[in-house]
Amino acid sequence: MPFPLSPSELEKEVKTLFSFGLAGNAKDFHSWIQMEVFRKFKDVPSTSLESVQELLDHLKENGDILTNPLDPREYTLSEKSTFKRKVGNAEKYVILGALHYNPMQYVRARLDYFLKMNQVEEELRMDLCIATVEAVENAAKYGDGLNVEIDYQIDKSKLFTISMVNTVKDFNLEDDIQRGKFSSTATLMRGMMVMQKLFDAVDLEIIDNRRQAFLKASRKLA
Template sequence: MAFLLSQSELEKEIKTLFSLGLSGNAKDFFSWIQMEVFRKFKDLPNTNLETVQDILNHLQSNEDIVTNPFDPREYNLSEKSSLARKVGSSEKYVILGALEYNPMQYVRTRLDYFLKYNLVIEDLRMDLCIATVEAVENAAKYGDGLNVEINYQIDKSKLFTIEVLNTVKDFNLEDDIQRGKFSSTATLMRGMMVMQKLFDAVDLEILDNRKQAYLKASRKLSLS
């Protein structure tokens, strides 16, 4: 039986997502609502894509959100939105790593919002978002689909640090190759190479006793 989520509760959840800096299309917000409800209550909500789209249209009519000029299907906070919140120098949250919840877009847009309001220049924001998406994608591909802990901050010396912790699932490299997949090891290393290029320092540790992967990376910031 689906988790019962009223219209007002659904609208509140969507508003919260926007206040966190998220942006995306109706399908993105639908998947994030599913993720949040399942993470909290271990069940999927009784909502649908059409209802989510209706709420987005309502928020747009109130000028709380606007469409992206480069992609009219994507919604962002408007400059004068009542949903905007103050942004600090650190954020810590938990997402689900299953790909159907689109965790990469979730973290990318939330991180970009965080960096923008901490006055990080656009080119550097792009680098950090690309590198972080690689980290989250690895967590999604090689994790168990459950909790992925995200923690990032900017310290007083203007050093950006991010930590990603997730449980690693068991996978068999030979089985992957026989099914025609690209080598899992090579895919993981490609992601690490991107991160090593875009971060100043990257450290990935596999905690065998807990079957967890812990990634920590950092980069010195140039502020506008």
């Protein structure tokens, strides 16, 4: 049963999201708050989209966040934000793979911020984000909607590596084709092609009796 978040609890959740470098509109942050709360407490908050929008507007007035000049609906950290945290050369976190939580935008924004803080040039950041979003989309479409473990780092040789683990739904390729779902299989293959083009190396393996997908990819940054 949904439960309310107090104004201070809501503000804490939003500040934490921004500290990860996330950027998005009010609907994105509303989805991410639901995801984080459900992941921690196995229940969804009854927080409204309007209350999230009001809080974002308030934080903007205080100067901790600002809107994107190209899209005034998108909010991002300001350079002088008190929410900023120190970013190292590795990050590991868990998201929920259900599409209604918008996990693709979550990972894209968080990864881009991580790469930016590690002085990775914009064009390379874009390539890595596009490739990673394809991996997250596959995990969301073919996974069970629950935990997706994400781990990435940049080592001393400037090699970026990322690994992703999630549980996959039961499916049979032959049955999918017969039921006219070949387009979904084509989507999976398209995503793999994009990843193979933008990463230097990609390895996808179904493990644990074909119920768990393990993806590992890497790209040299210099």
